[in-house]
Amino acid sequence: MCSRVLFVFLASVAVLAEAGVTCDLTTQPATWARVIAKNVFFNAYEPDNYFATPGFCVNNDFMIHSLNYSSHVNLADPTAQMKHDRATNTNFTDSLINCGQNISQVQWCQSHCANKQLEQLIVSTAVINGSLPLATAQQVFQTMGSPNDTSIAAVQVDLYANDLHIDYDYFDDANFCSVFVKVKNPTQFPYALFITVQKILGL
Ligand SMILES: *[C@@H]1O[C@H](CO)[C@@H](O)[C@H](O)[C@H]1NC(C)=O
Ligand SMILES: *[C@@H]1O[C@H](CO)[C@@H](O)[C@H](O)[C@H]1NC(C)=O
Numbered sequence: 600m601c602s603r604v605l606f607v608f609l610a611s612v613a614v615l616a617e618a619g620v621t622c623d624l625t626t627q628p629a630t631w632a633r634v635i636a637k638n639v640f641f642n643a644y645e646p647d648n649y650f651a652t653p654g655f656c657v658n659n660d661f662m663i664h665s666l667n668y669s670s671h672v673n674l675a676d677p678t679a680q681m682k683h684d685r686a687t688n689t690n691f692t693d694s695l696i697n698c699g700q701n702i703s704q705v706q707w708c709q710s711h712c713a714n715k716q717l718e719q720l721i722v723s724t725a726v727i728n729g730s731l732p733l734a735t736a737q738q739v740f741q742t743m744g745s746p747n748d749t750s751i752a753a754v755q756v757d758l759y760a761n762d763l764h765i766d767y768d769y770f771d772d773a774n775f776c777s778v779f780v781k782v783k784n785p786t787q788f789p790y791a792l793f794i795t796v797q798k799i800l801g802l
């Protein structure tokens with residue numbers, strides 16, 4: 600018990616010390632998908648030793664409520680073009696919905712996923728495993744069979760923060776999937792998660 604607590608403590612110190620790792624975004628091919636988030640909540644990654652994961656970098660600054668991460672996406676179709684979108688906590692009033700239609704707990708959902716099976720897995724896991732990003736990231740990764748060429752990031756979106764936005768790059772490609780979903784389970788408070796799953800170069 601004690602040694603486990605100590606381990607968790609040491610592990611978080613290591614994460615804080617290493618979390619500034621920055622990728623060289625000029626490394627070719629030019630398939631770096633960036634996520635730049637402001638005023639979000641909690642975040643989690645798989646594999647969780649992301650600071651030792653080539654092609655995947657996280658910059659977190661709790662003091663300025665800023666979270667950025669970059670993924671060197673291994674495109675299935677090398678000609679796929681990078682596109683951009685912005686997620687906010689005011690989007691939920693819009694009627695737009697292109698995922699999670701068959702899940703009654705999903706109140707709103709927007710995805711950029713060529714792989715609809717993966718999209719379905721992410722949405723249903725976000726509903727089943729709840730608001731904590733780590734449980735959703737871990738469960739998606741595990742269900743996928745812990746692939747050694749894939750990274751996952753999950754961000755819990757504060758439903759009430761002012762000036763919350765996530766500016767992100769995406770590809771309409773089988774090896775990239777983003778899901779922004781708002782969930783309301785009976786007897787629980789609503790929550791929203793922004794999740795990306797990507798195959799990464801250099802793993
Ligand atoms: C994230 O990127 C934005 C825009 O480039 C920058 O202003 C901000 O300082 C970055 N945050 C971190 C934690 O590096
Ligand atoms: C969400 O809101 C932002 C800011 O208003 C907007 O740029 C973006 O297009 C919206 N996304 C959707 C899917 O409506």
Ligand SMILES: *[C@@H]1O[C@H](CO)[C@@H](O)[C@H](O)[C@H]1NC(C)=O
Nearest residue numbers: 697698699700701702715719
């Ligand atoms: C939703 O369910 C209907 C009926 O079972 C099915 O035809 C449809 O393909 C499902 N849609 C998705 C996105 O799973």
Ligand SMILES: *[C@@H]1O[C@H](CO)[C@@H](O)[C@H](O)[C@H]1NC(C)=O
Nearest residue numbers: 727728733734735736737738
């Ligand atoms: C996700 O939820 C399922 C069903 O409750 C549970 O069996 C599983 O352990 C959860 N996964 C994680 C990583 O917490």
Ligand SMILES: *[C@@H]1O[C@H](CO)[C@@H](O)[C@H](O)[C@H]1NC(C)=O
Nearest residue numbers: 744745746747748749801802
């Ligand atoms: C990753 O997994 C594949 C297939 O399971 C395997 O062939 C490959 O050797 C693994 N690579 C590393 C670096 O572990």
